[in-house]
Amino acid sequence: MRSLPARLRRKTRAWARRRHGIDPDPVDLSSRRIYILPTGLGVAFALMLFAMFLGAMNYGNNLALGLAFVLGSLGLTAMHYCHRNLAAVRIASAASEPVFVGEEARFRIALENHAPLARHELTLGNDQGTSRPVRLDPGARAVLTVNVAAQRRGYLPLDHFDIATRHPFGLFRAWAYLHMDVKCVVYPRPAPRGLPPPPVETDTGGAQDSARGGDEDFAGLRSFHPGDSLRHVAWKAYARGQELQVKVYAGTAVTSHLFDWESLPGLDVEARLSQLCRWIEDAYAAGHAFGIKLPGVDLPADIGPAHRQRCLMSLALFGTQESQP
Template sequence: MTATSTAIYRRVWQRLATRRPRGAEAAILDRHRIYILPTRQGLLFGALLVVMLLGAINYSNNLAFVLTFVLGSQAVISILYTYRNLAGLRLRAGHHGEVFAGGSARLAVVLESDAAARVDVTVAWRKAEEGARVDVPGGGAVETRLELPAPRRGWLHPGRFVVATAHPLGLFRAWSWVELDLRVLVYPRPLAGPASGAGGVDSPGGTEGAAVDGHEDFANLRAFRTGDSPRHVAWKAVARGQPLHTKQFEERAEETLWLDYEALAGLDGEARLSRLAARVTELAAAGATWGLRLPGRELGPDRGAGHRRACLEALALFGAAP
């Protein structure tokens, strides 16, 4: 086979294997997407049947003919069962956890079956032997996870994966290439360092623990004003013959921190993002309030899981083309 014919064969095969649009949310395996070929065991079994048939012809042994044809018919019937083990199977993308650069992304794939159960189905990135084997109950669903290295921050597009089976006899292997919307956003790898000072990420801003009106700590007494709540009146002082006074309370305003990209002088761009990612994770775990300043973008002070996720996404996509 020449190089030109090999290239044409590869292009045709690639076109046949990717009939469905890329990045689909779900895929259903039908007869146009399932391929089936004999396995190594199937080829050996076929060679054995040929030898048995030649022996039966040579010795005119009817029992040998019967055994050869029975085994051959079983092999042919197994083609249908192997195909039906994949036909109609529905695959969709599941929910994945957060991923940091340098780790492994565990992408979830959900397999759903109709009334028929699917046995010994393998889902893998490349070779079926390297993937996870699952059994899908009839009318139910099962989730499996595929691991993929995430060496750098940004969007990770895993591409196609293979769904295969050799059930029931292992003589034939049916498979299909599937590409789902499994992309995952990889956050910068957290890099611990000083919070403030030389090389720190925190810069002053917002409130710095100032006292504001509240309902927690007693501050002082002031003269009673019309409209003051009776619950705040100093009734013990009134009982001692003193004029009406109202209790004042205060609480310390929570300190707001700013994580500033420009404050990390002396570090390269990726190291700055890693230091900021580590600080975002620390502040979120402590329940603090913080803001994030990046060149060309600013996320105002907030707290909680949603703000943490927004900050990590901003760090992961920093400098990327829209």
């Protein structure tokens, strides 16, 4: 059962979505999009000022009365700066990595400051948590993440998130609700190891791991695994900041798998997809060529990260409206 604050936040988000609709990508925050309320510290500060004002009036203490007005002016100035800290910030989506069911999708959101003044303590958040605060100097750009639990395969939309600030002094919280058309791909959860894959095939002239021979034609790259020869590591790609990868060549014999939907009778749709996902991950880790055959999808055996992504994407979108042949 939701708490009262959670229900109020949900109703407020729904009202904001009806008012503003789906936001473009990127979007520049206008002043009318920004809401502001005092924090708990701000409420305590206001009560303290009220008590100080009553005491000063009761005892006719001009010094205390002047201090109350100065502190009150400070609070109003803080409210103005807190609201201005968000105005005209540009928000855009950045690339998000696919995940498996059961993991957390990490939506990457870019914040850009095109104003001549710095922005302080900006955060992004949703029901699952809040990102670390960042400072944006004039012309600067920062990328923050918003996490969402991936509970089913397919495209996972980022339903909502908010950008907020408590700068300066933490007396007020200014925020804006965002509803952008941003999605992340969720692959099926790999089944536990145990069920062996279909019998392997040996092909000649196909793509093959360079550590096993066949150095005639370069075929691509795959992830580095313990035991791989350091002679075949793609050091130039690693120096450019990419992950450690191994060069793969074409020629001679290659171990190849064909993972067929029909080879898993008796399992339901999700169980079959999970088992196929497990076989794909194991074959890719071993450097073997593999292909998949689903109803309406036939991907021949190949190797490399791009082929793995195509196969996993076919599993993720199988039977959905976004499914691709």
